[in-house]
Amino acid sequence: MNVLLRIHQWLSPLGIASYPLAYIIEIIIFFILVAISFVGLIYFFRKYMARIQLRIGPNRVGKFGLLQLIADALKLIQKEPILPKNRDDLAYKTAPILVMISVITAFILIPYGSFYYFGSLNIVNSQVTIILVFAVLSIMPIGEVIGGISTKSNYALLGTLRGIAKDVSFEVPMIISVLAIIMIASRKVADPFSITGIVTSEIIPYGIVEPLGLIVFFIGMVARASHSPYDLAESDSELITGYTTEYSGMRFGLFYIPLFAMVFFASLLISLLYLGGYNGPLSGDLGLIYLLIKAFVLVMIFFLIWISLPRIRIDRFVNMGWKYLLPISIINLVYAGLITLYVW
Template sequence: MNVLTHLAQFFSPLGHYISYILAYLFETIFFIIFVMVVLVMMIYLFRKYMARLQLRIGPNRVGKFGLLQLIADSLKLVGKETILPKKRDDLPYKVAPVVVFMGLVLAFALLPYGDFFYIGSLTITHSGVSVILLFAAIAIMPVGELLAGVSSSNKYAVMGALRGVAKDVSFEIPMMISVLALVMMASGRTSSPLNLESLVSTQFIPYGIPEVIGLFVFFIAMVARASYSPFDMAESDSELISGHSTEYTGMRFGLFYMGMFGSIFLGSMMVSLLFLGGYNGPFSSDAGFVYLLIKTMVLVLISFTIWLSLPRIRIDKFVNMGWKYLLPISIINLIIAGFLTLGVGVL
């Protein structure tokens, strides 16, 4: 049983086809609400966590414990005047934030979430190649950032977009090689190693234990993709104002802002699923989603600590880190995974 089946049973008196149409509609609405709540709570958690580390209070005025501050900020962004650059390339300029946000939402839709008590499975999409689809969805987001930078007619935005391209090319290859090592290891245990649910179900022990090098490479690559300090080359405020989003105001800027925090949560959830066992645990048929959420939030706090404690890396050292260090390390990890796969008895 899953959410879709429960909804279809609820609407079953209306007929088979109508019940499933309404079930898909409401499942989509619930999923979008979940994503929006996650983004809002991520921003709130970051502000409170940053304030605690810096011996401040953080949001505490609007609502109990400042819980309504993010809603107030969202309303402020929606109500702000949209200022459009005079020499912009109109269509890509307006489409870019939507592309970034849609890539994020599609990636969330492809993740397996495990079970949650009587509701059953919370997973929305079931595909034999969900690993490929997930990374294809993630690859949409840099396209939006590139469109934003090039179409803004601003040299800082263009420079930020070019840095973003250099970042993605440098770190995506080691990241994909580390995932390929997992697929190789899972191929001996399942007939569908490109299915995320199969990758999680085959983790009798988390892949992060035998694949600790791959875990390190993947986590660093996801931190770089999310573009926060020390890897915020594309949005370097002290050099490029705010990079590709320099010429954006109002809710269009808000979409880029939410995309960054969404990338942190998404990356943490992906690390949890691929390397830390995901929703596996005692009584996972009931509390699988809870296990996944706990692991994800621990990684989110680690990511926030990295953001708030490390200085920005120089751009040339940043790119060299991907090509000269992470790429060779990921290849070594792939070779190790091959040996572990051949000697299954080791695992």
């Protein structure tokens, strides 16, 4: 049983209206949990970074600085938006919304496993969720490109061009790495394009079976999260903030929040595809806990990389993508094919 059916069971006295109402309630609960996770992640990052840098971090607004993020959000909402004079108005205002919608929709496609009496929190039940995830994530760079070009700013344009070069360089090897997983999973389940099917087929976590694929995919997701050392589209020490240079107020916030959201999403996706996801002892009750623990460990690794490493040069990242990651991903694909034919 999943959360939707559980809520429907509670609302069954309402008759025919119980199912659509249950779906609406499930979506509302999901969005609340996702919003809380975004806020918690930003708070954790600021405290984590402060501790590593021997500072205190947020500690004034509320107990342990817990209300600092609410204060920051209110500040962003109240700020007067400053609009570039020569902007393309519709594209300028649509871009941050596209980016935010892309990230939130990606979270909807993730299977989260079960949690005791409440069951599993799976909003979308599809046999092609892995394809849907990458289709939805492809909307995010489109929003960034639109945002950078529509401002008619040279800084934003340069950031956009860097972002395009970055995306093309890492997405090809990343997709090839996922194809290797799908190839192996196809021998075990009937729906290898489903994330749930892939997790079901992980008798041994695929990160152990094909470590090269895990490395390539991890680097690709770090690049997709667009933080150091791959924050080439922002490049704040060179291009101010790249494609977000001309954004202010809440529109800037809609670009800022997805940076942290992508770290959490990338951690969830890597956990599902390579680390066994919600599999484990008593996963029928504790699946969600297993997934969150694995994702949290990866979040700490993401943040450590973010805090520790300097930005890589754009030409070196492009070279790394085409000269190293792509050949490694192809070798991993051939290796996965051999495993599928002779071992799995």
